[in-house]
Amino acid sequence: MRRQIWKELFLTLLLAALTEAAYECNDDYTIFGEFCYKANNTEVNPFEALVQCSNEGGMVASIHSEEENNFVLGLFGESPPALAIIGLFSFSNHFSLWLDATYFNYNGFGLRNLTYGLCVAIAYESGVVNAGQWRSVKCLQSFHPFVCKKDATFTTEATEAPLTTPQLDITTQSHTTQSHTTVAHTTQGHSTEPSTTPGSGDFHGPSDCPNLTDGNYAMSACGNQFLTCSHGLPYVVDCPANLVYNWNVDQCDWPSNMGC
Template identity: 40%
Template sequence: MKPHFLFALFFFGIHATCPPGFSSSNGKCIMLVKDQEVHSSASAYCERYGGYLISIHNSTENSVFAEMADRPVWIGLKCTVSRDPSSCLWDDQSGTAQEYNAFMTNQPNTAAGQCVYLLNTGHWQSTDCDGGIPLDFICEAPPTKPSCDHLFNGFCYFPHLQGLPENDAQAQCEKQCGNLISIHSKEENNFTMSLFPSPPDFATIGAKTNAASVTSWLDGTNWNDYQNIGLQSASLGMCWSMALQDNFFYNAGQWTNSDCSKPAPFVCKRDAQVSCGGTDEPGTMAPPQCGNGIMPEDNNGTFYSPNFPNSYVGVQQPSCKYFIDTPIGTQAQMRFPILNLDAYSTIQLYYGDSQQPDVTIYSNTTMKWYTSPSNTIRMIFKPCMSECGSGLYTWKAEFEPMQVTVPPTSTTTRKVTITPKKHIWL
């Protein structure tokens, strides 16, 4: 669909919070789209926002919408029997046009078509849905509460552009008193797509397939009531993602298997009635500052840049120091599944007792393992202190021991690995 020109007007106050581009009108969120489309394209555009073509249930609404439109506009009504308003059903499932309608004489006329448009005089008339003249249209979408920026069908939704692996994404959602999103209707699927105005390629959803090839939602809801699968293959991974861009294999909005360890944007979902400590702001997995001492990391695990998953920009210390210590007789190794450094920050790795850095990381790299010849790695993160740019800069580190295998020969003397003292820093 070509670009749209959106005209939004306020009518009866702003007690409800509406999605971007929509305005509040008598308890509804509405948007007049001044771009002529056939009925199916107009309806699909509204569905991208989790909404429908407008429904009209009284003369006040009809007058307001007629005044908005300087030329005919589609409304969300389809009829199956001529001159019988009770056969006309609203797209939003709010009933028929029997109780209120503004049809002209001898309308509806299904011989002309099943769809209906509104004239700026306030009258309704039938026409062909997709074979006639393209028209402007009015969308309506569910209002959101001020405390919940993205509300749909009684649930709050929290989109996260910063990519995380599935386990970390689910942990982040649990901090927001919810789970990775489950999707149970076409309308909810379209609403989910609308959460990303500048969409990435994929977003992780809260489904997972187990070893027995059984797929379920992480929040325990019914997997079978709605599915929109584009490509299903266990070889792609046991987790699931929604495509947000059209692809050779599937269309935007369809679901596909994905690698659980691959970081991707995601959406959290929780019941709108649930209070989560009075805030909907996402929690952090690391303090905003790295402290003044050395942060020990023993055996194996994960640690994060300050203020993760938010940007580390704003750290006041010139360096953050970490000491990785795995069991004697092993080699310490680490990697960075997430690594988004600004142009002025560095990560330095010191193996064992080295007084000079063995590895200096200046920018984003592939997810490779860095392996020390000893059981220790000292890491110094030197963050940018000023004029760092406006990007979202983060990292995530994983570390674990690697077992050392020594060939059993009579002439081999095994080198003894000694853990250096933690106070050895440049």
């Protein structure tokens, strides 16, 4: 019996050691499980954080467990910021979407209220929410450090390829050329239809940002995409499947609420 216990313990430790050795991170990234994470102290808005993480081959971090949440809390060391942007976007007070298209299977919200914004940050200091909890922040008017996350590199032979995280296809150019962001969709979160105001009136959708203030703009009536302008740069964002952009309430919505 004792021999069997030691055998199982040895195999468990051996498997853990092999798993740790099988994945590695480069640059300034730190490994946790099969993913690499990077704390960025530059203060940007959530859309700029999305672009920077994508340019490094990753995405603004998603979090799927208390252990991962605690790991992200330790990334900034002994002098953390008050808040750091993570890769979560809220379409209503009951429906949020990870930008890397992974499932919303862990809820760290201390405050999810669209009045405070559609984007999300994790708190490193207790204030509006407790340290470690998430809160809603403005997508364009709030500027904070941020956390990037990407797949770790598999360094040994294996019979199965490591899991990969869907990435956004982003091209950022000057306002004289077309810029495009495609957000993969998922069916995570609650699917209850939000109660909103039906759309009305004529629509003339923009296609660029030179003369527009920062904000979100519908590109077409009953369209699945909306245009986000940030410092004169356009980012085209897709709503999840079966939803359209409702410019009356500035969120993705059910077609029936827009009279589509």
